[in-house]
Amino acid sequence: MATEIKAPTFPESVADGTVATWHKKPGEQCHRDELLVDIETDKVVLEVLAPVDGVLSEILKPEGDVVLSSEVVGIFEEGASAGASSSSVADASAQPTSSVDSSLEEPILSPAARRMADEKGIDHAAIAGTGKGGRVTKEDVVRHVEEGGPVVSAPAAASVAPAASAPKVEATAPVFSGERVEKRVPMTRLRARVAERLVQAQQNAAMLTTFNEINMKPVMELRAQYKDVFEKRHGVRLGFMSFFVKACVEALRRHPVVNASIDGNDIVYHGYQDIGVAVSSDRGLVVPVLRDTENMSLADIEAKIREYGKKAMDGKLGIDEMTGGTFTISNGGVFGSLLSTPILNPPQSAILGMHKIQDRPMAVNGKVEILPMMYLAMSYDHRLLDGKEAVTFLVTIKELLEDPARMLLDV
Template sequence: MADIKVPVFSESVSEGTLLTWHKQPGEAVKRGDVLAEIETDKVVLEVTAQADGVLQSVAKNEGDTVLSEEVLGVMGDAGSAPVAAPAAKATEEETSGPIPDEKSAGGTAVQPDSTGNQPAAERREDLSPAVRKVVAENNLDSTQIPATGPRGNITKQDAVVAAQGGSTDQGPQKAAAPASTPSAKPAQPAPSATIPSGPRTEQRVPMTRIRARIAERLKDVQNTAALLTTFNEVNMQPSMDLRKKYQDQFVAKHGVKLGFMSLFVRAATEALKAFPLVNASIDGKDIVYHGFYDIGIAVASDRGLVVPILRDTDSMGLATIEKEIAAYAGKARSGKLTMEDMSGGTFSITNGGTFGSMMSTPIINAPQSAILGMHNIIERPIAQNGQVVIAPMMYLALSYDHRIIDGKEAVLFLVMIKNLLEDPARMLLEL
């Protein structure tokens, strides 16, 4: 027998929430299999099997709060007999027989489906406390929630998806207001406001730990830093021409496409070298100047915004940057980012343009002092060499902490990025 323990959290994380069990008691597992997932306020951690064996029992249910190195369950040897169901439950099933389907005629018993999983009507008694809470708070019918658990059980994520408008029966809705009955009294003038008819539902879903932490950090920044944003615009035609001219050769040599983000990372790195205050941070009453360039790239994921860090970007080529960004994006989508991936950072870049944003004022990622916002590329008329021409233009935004960075440094920093992107040869030649 061996205990299954919660992974060791970092110093800044005190506890987590058990999201889901991927294995059930009595189920055989192999070394490296994911047993459970734990969500902290930064990342989702996977608890994996350290050896082949059988999951004997679990000590924590989905939705429970867990601490670092706390016991989650017990693993047995591969030859161990599966754990039997609790006696009380077995007795109840033997005496009462199969649970009838409430929606079938005559109370006919529902049999297991071809996959061996429990039918939806029988899952009503197989809900974890976390799932029961979501079901109760949102008035859901558990028999209508599609189950994705390993043994046909409903996970907390299944319930949350159903609560957010997934394919599920939302239960009884509010009845429409009854029509007014005729009255002998003189007719009153109709109200000017239109009274909506039909169901008007509301859903209440608790914040995930990651979302709650994001909200807390962003609000702390607004309360602490003296935030200011300066804007500029960049003609992206030279960078687009460069990418178009060398894209095929770049892909053939490096196996990855040349994107705009790598150009922005390189331009930001050169600008950080020229303006060290933008790369610095405040620690109490001290200014900490960083002699390295670790740039965070904001990535949207299903669990919220995450900012993995590119380390030592001054020593990276465009191909290395593109590969690192692609790897981080894949890890973010699959929930594989680690705390180390997102720790540190001296500057950040966020690209709202991928979603169509034309202009925004991004919030800095504390304790950093500045963040660069990229936006949508739109063809607009501009004056060029005394003539009006159509060019692919992008608005840039630099939000910065005015406590440490003056307006002069911020504006010149953004102008340097603009100039490098409008003449990328200067950036590649380090001019």
């Protein structure tokens, strides 16, 4: 019985999607809930699974095609068997063994694994797959790198071989001379959408950035004192981000206009603090949202951030996890950034930028001390926030973090 394979039902905020990767070929046997195709939208990659056991009989929307919500992308033959595939396998087994090592055959890689392997120049055939049916996952690529496996891909290795032993290049393949090689790849929908929103934010808001610096020594000492006990009790590591989230929650309570947004000629004040945390992924920048952070403990925040980070790297974040948000925190310090001016995440009115912790000589009570300092940057929409409100908000965060007991005592 023929069954239509349809694209997922997109939410109202997503107009269409693009067929990213077909994981099955026409005539190939599929099992129930096995991955058939990835549909990439502006925000997430959605997976379409096989409804039952059977065979993918026809692909109606090849890779790169734009699809609408619930549009038919292929035809699935329920209960059928891949006779053609089986016979081809039998024929192949009857042929003499090729001189090429079977270990060099191209394995099946997940989209995230393929992107990481290509970025790091790893030969696909050198990665041991632990997924279903020998499928190579992103974790397999990470493990391959950590274990010191070969990281030079087959094409790269061939390029450094002597010219006399180099194989002939097909006429259709581009030939480059020297080292001035260029590569053109299409921008992912997510990165294109992020670029569009960042430009809109700069064009539609009166954006201004204010700076301050914070002595991280009190938080670092508190973390060093309790991190082992914290991890043993809660099962997650105690990081700095949870302290900043809690400080922002308290500061947003004291300065509700920073938590507000502009809607036409109205100002919308939010009676809750949903804080977005900017996360870098292979596909681009994503901002999953921590809901109701005013009710979350440090352990809850750390666990949720860790979960979001893993989902972002695997491309598993849902649209509902990245929509909304009343305030955003971006941490460029993990990459070594000392100072930056973060861009607003519309329709939010403010964003906090964290940076690298660096030892610097500071004047303390008339004496010079070496302290671990961090620059904080807060970009805000000057249409809604005046300089006094923005600076006072940032000073509140500074005071709370330089004396963490303030957050417990509400002073």
